[in-house]
Amino acid sequence: MRDRSRYLPLVLAALAAAAPLGAQSEVRITGAGATFPYPIYSKWVLEYTKTRPNIEINYQGIGSGGGIRQFTDRTVQFGGTDAPMSDSQVSAARGNVLHIPTVLGAVVPIYNLAGVTAQLRLTPEVLAGIFLGQITRWNDSRIAAANPAVQLPARDVIVVHRSDGSGTTYVFTDYLSKASADWARRVGRGTAVDWPVGLGGQGNPGVASTVGRTPGAVGYVELVYALQNRLARALVRNRAGNFVNATLQSTTAAAAGAVLSLPDDTDFRISITDAEGAEAYPIAAFTWILLPRQMGDATVARPLLEWLWWATHEGQRFATELGYAGLPPRVVQLVEARLRSVTLGGRAVLPPNYGAAGARRR
Amino acid sequence: MSQPVSAAAPAPRLTAEDRWKALRIVSRGDAVYRTALTAVALLLPAVLLALLAELLVNAWPAIREFGVSFLTHAVWDPVAGRYGALPLIVGTLYSSLVAMLIAVPLALGTAIFLTEFAPRPLRRPVATLIELLAAIPSVIYGLWGIFVLLPLLRDVVWPLVRPAVSWLPLFQGVFYGPSVLAGGMILAIMVLPYVTAVSREVLLAVPPAQREAALALGATRWEAVWTVILPYGRTGIVGAVMLGLGRALGETMAVTMVIGNRHEISASLIEPGYTIAAAIANEFAEAASSMHLAALFYVGLVLFVVTVAVNALARLLVWRVARGSAAGSSAA
Numbered sequence: 001m002r003d004r005s006r007y008l009p010l011v012l013a014a015l016a017a018a019a020p021l022g023a024q025s026e027v028r029i030t031g032a033g034a035t036f037p038y039p040i041y042s043k044w045v046l047e048y049t050k051t052r053p054n055i056e057i058n059y060q061g062i063g064s065g066g067g068i069r070q071f072t073d074r075t076v077q078f079g080g081t082d083a084p085m086s087d088s089q090v091s092a093a094r095g096n097v098l099h100i101p102t103v104l105g106a107v108v109p110i111y112n113l114a115g116v117t118a119q120l121r122l123t124p125e126v127l128a129g130i131f132l133g134q135i136t137r138w139n140d141s142r143i144a145a146a147n148p149a150v151q152l153p154a155r156d157v158i159v160v161h162r163s164d165g166s167g168t169t170y171v172f173t174d175y176l177s178k179a180s181a182d183w184a185r186r187v188g189r190g191t192a193v194d195w196p197v198g199l200g201g202q203g204n205p206g207v208a209s210t211v212g213r214t215p216g217a218v219g220y221v222e223l224v225y226a227l228q229n230r231l232a233r234a235l236v237r238n239r240a241g242n243f244v245n246a247t248l249q250s251t252t253a254a255a256a257g258a259v260l261s262l263p264d265d266t267d268f269r270i271s272i273t274d275a276e277g278a279e280a281y282p283i284a285a286f287t288w289i290l291l292p293r294q295m296g297d298a299t300v301a302r303p304l305l306e307w308l309w310w311a312t313h314e315g316q317r318f319a320t321e322l323g324y325a326g327l328p329p330r331v332v333q334l335v336e337a338r339l340r341s342v343t344l345g346g347r348a349v350l351p352p353n354y355g356a357a358g359a360r361r362r
Numbered sequence: 363m364s365q366p367v368s369a370a371a372p373a374p375r376l377t378a379e380d381r382w383k384a385l386r387i388v389s390r391g392d393a394v395y396r397t398a399l400t401a402v403a404l405l406l407p408a409v410l411l412a413l414l415a416e417l418l419v420n421a422w423p424a425i426r427e428f429g430v431s432f433l434t435h436a437v438w439d440p441v442a443g444r445y446g447a448l449p450l451i452v453g454t455l456y457s458s459l460v461a462m463l464i465a466v467p468l469a470l471g472t473a474i475f476l477t478e479f480a481p482r483p484l485r486r487p488v489a490t491l492i493e494l495l496a497a498i499p500s501v502i503y504g505l506w507g508i509f510v511l512l513p514l515l516r517d518v519v520w521p522l523v524r525p526a527v528s529w530l531p532l533f534q535g536v537f538y539g540p541s542v543l544a545g546g547m548i549l550a551i552m553v554l555p556y557v558t559a560v561s562r563e564v565l566l567a568v569p570p571a572q573r574e575a576a577l578a579l580g581a582t583r584w585e586a587v588w589t590v591i592l593p594y595g596r597t598g599i600v601g602a603v604m605l606g607l608g609r610a611l612g613e614t615m616a617v618t619m620v621i622g623n624r625h626e627i628s629a630s631l632i633e634p635g636y637t638i639a640a641a642i643a644n645e646f647a648e649a650a651s652s653m654h655l656a657a658l659f660y661v662g663l664v665l666f667v668v669t670v671a672v673n674a675l676a677r678l679l680v681w682r683v684a685r686g687s688a689a690g691s692s693a694a
Contacts, residue, residue, distance in 0.1 A: 192440045
């Protein structure tokens with residue numbers, strides 16, 4: 001998913017550069033960042049501006065790191081990221097930032113074991129052991145313990161990870177850091193990490209093709225990518241002790257479980273991996289849009305917030321068809337409060353009752 | 363290009379400098395023309411310097427933090443904020459070396475065949491086909507590498523040659539496909555057209571008189587090539603090889619798709635490696651911390667320096683070679 005759209009932003013940017021010659025837009029909003037949500041952001045722009053020809057919104061998928069940098073430099077009006085900004089990044093932006101979750105994604109372990117037809121079950125400990133290089137054979141007793149019914153082959157485990165920096169890697173390593181103290185100490189979480197073992201594949205397709213062509217390989221990809229390409233994916237044991245299949249529903253369930261314990265004034269810079277809930281899939285994550293708390297540009301402020309409001313409400317119905325998990329109601333509620341809190345020159349941009357009555361169908 | 367036989371011409375009384383001065387007085391337009399050309403000529407070095415300055419400025423935090431130890435440390439850990447580029451530098455040089463070892467004999471052999479031995483109707487079409495290789499985008503080479511070369515190496519070639527070579531230090535470890543060997547082979551195919559095309563032009567430029575003289579003295583065609591034609595063109599051939607090496611050092615996309623991208627130093631050809639260009643391409647977009655970004659700029663600066671050094675070395679080599687007599691009498 002992330003990679004399928006790699007060249008699209010270039011094409012779109014070229015088109016966007018040519019567009020103003022034809023159409024006259026009064027409001028132009030520019031954003032840049034993560035490539036993972038690029039397809040749905042494009043869809044939201046397309047659908048939203050259909051009925052509002054005076055608004056033009058551009059989102060360029062340049063990567064989360066680039067999105068945070070451009071947002072901090074204020075060269076774009078909003079940023080997109082798969083990994084929340086660190087404390088030092090927030091202070092670099094002088095604290096003038098809001099994280100607005102838009103949709104959810106999940107990361108799934110995929111594997112290549114000829115002859116194994118049942119879906120493999122992986123515990124957090126086994127997953128961390130494999131990626132730490134401590135479990136090197138498929139018939140290891142620790143794997144077998146969770147898969148009593150499966151005849152595991154006596155093959156080497158070949159680990160495949162992303163070679164490019166990626167939000168997918170961030171989510172996966174964030175999960176492993178929670179699953180294993182050893183992992184947290186030796187490797188940690190990040191968009192790129194110092195992998196103890198394994199081969200690097202370029203993008204989701206690189207990982208998937210390496211796994212697909214290497215007997216005994218195990219890797220991790222975006223759920224969307226695994227769904228579209230019908231890859232064999234493992235069940236992962238969640239906090240409640242259930243082995244959960246990664247689906248859009250179990251991903252949304254993870255978010256619902258994670259926000260139960262959140263205070264109302266959360267800044268949303270939270271990890272929802274290893275979430276509570278019987279149905280929750282444990283390797284799930286938000287993707288965020290970054291907004292300034294205090295807007296600077298009066299022409300942009302209101303349309304941008306209205307678009308985001310629409311995206312996190314009506315826009316959510318496009319999520320499933322594009323392979324994203326939608327936000328649970330509780331999160332949408334919190335997002336509403338966040339959007340209402342944005343100010344321009346000391347005054348709230350959206351009216352306090354925005355979205356309550358007829359305003360929604362504006 | 364020095365002529366083996368120089369015709370003695372009557373020396374002109376007017377020097378070139380005198381003529382130039384005289385011309386300058388005649389034509390005012392020349393001054394404009396000259397200024398314009400100077401500006402254009404200075405523009406390119408200026409771009410180069412601006413590039414260097416930009417790299418230095420952006421890499422500065424990493425240079426200050428890690429200094430020279432950046433070049434000798436092997437750990438690349440963005441999470442802990444520790445960066446060492448040694449595996450990248452070694453991987454870049456290693457994969458390029460493998461590529462040149464494969465590509466140079468092939469390219470030179472092809473160039474010799476096309477200029478000396480191939481039937482005439484075959485020469486132009488084959489040369490054009492080889493040059494077409496240069497027009498294929500590198501991502502296509504990468505895909506071909508993933509879907510054709512890697513499975514071929516892993517499932518067909520490796521099982522065949524394994525018993526014969528597995529005792530060599532160059533072939534230690536388990537072969538999964540993505541490896542320095544695969545990266546080097548892709549690179550070899552990619553630089554082949556450049557080295558072939560330039561070598562061919564160089565060999566074509568050898569005066570027929572040289573060739574005929576060698577044959578007249580009783581040399582076989584092979585002896586003529588080896589003792590006369592190649593030595594005559596060696597300056598150009600060294601240049602061709604260096605052009606290829608420059609390409610190999612900086613190639614990104616195809617290499618990153620087949621080399622395995624592992625931050626580790628291994629002497630084995632069948633183990634995965636990493637290159638500087640591949641690391642920059644892989645990590646730049648998602649480099650979140652400023653030190654990570656600075657480290658990537660630093661490693662880019664290293665690549666810049668390595669490339670400049672290789673080119674300087676090539677210059678030196680060409681100069682040393684050219685200093686010997688061009689018409690090759692030196693035996694191989």
